[in-house]
Amino acid sequence: MRQICETLGFNKSSFYYQPKSDPSQDVLRAEIQRLAARYPTYGYRRIRALLLRQGYTVGYKRVARLMKEENLSISVKRFCGQTTRSSEVARFPWVNRLESVEVCRPDQVWVGDITYVRLKGRFVYVALLMDVFTRMIRGWHLSQHLTQALTLNPLEAALHQNGSPEIHHSDQGVQYLSSAYISILTHHGIEISLAHRGRPWENGYAERLIRTLKEEEVHLNDYQSITEARERIQQFLTQVYNQKRPHSALGYLTPVEFEQQNLS
DSSP: HHHHHOOOOOOOOHHHOOOSSSHHHHHHHHHHHHHHHSSSTOOOHHHHHHHTTTTEOHHHHHHHHHHTTTOOOOOOOOOOOOSOOOOOSSOOOOOOOSSSSSOOSTTSSSEEEEEHHHHHHHHEEEEEEEEETTTOOOEEESSSSOOOOOHHHHHHHHHHHHHHOOOEEEETTTTTTHHHHHHHHHHHTEEEEEETTTOOGGHHHHHHHHHHHHTTTTGGOOOSSSHHHEEEEIIIIIIITTOOBBBBGGGGGHHHHHHHHHHO
């Protein structure tokens, strides 16, 4: 058997692996309850993806039916608040490059945005940078203030750790259009792309990332201090979002898995 596996290029352990096909109703129900408790905002598609990763053979309809029977479909409360303030400058030499670009490789486009986190009667702010192709978080920073350091720190860290993207896309917030920020992008030869004012959907990749962060981490917790908020958000972004969360746009691979697949 070892010689056959070597000839065919199979891993021996993979040959002997037996999927958990056709699990019983009780077993599957219990596992869905466990996963839904751990990931309370996941829908049936993502729960099914997690089940498949564990070796279960199960269809969408069955998972959706069991989740409905267990009342595991929940609505998530969302909050609204202002983060970036648009620059008052009327015209810029940059346009929305994403309207004419096909994203097809890692570090072709990074998108950036800012969101707020409610913390005991006040707000703290989180700036994020994400690679569009792999959905990997390239940089992030949490601060008590909407200062220039909020966006400069994650940009400088991401450039140091990952190299330069071809395009940087953001909204027209003053933090992204400051002379210091623009100077760094220009120095690294990065093309600048801007969403139009009043069109948040033009920065949709970053908006979706922020929605995920809010629904799957921030809104589920009551941070008691800025230190706790920073630690929990760091864990979610680096350990859960990048490494464990299957992404529908990536064929239900995690960003780490998808990046490794496209770099090999």
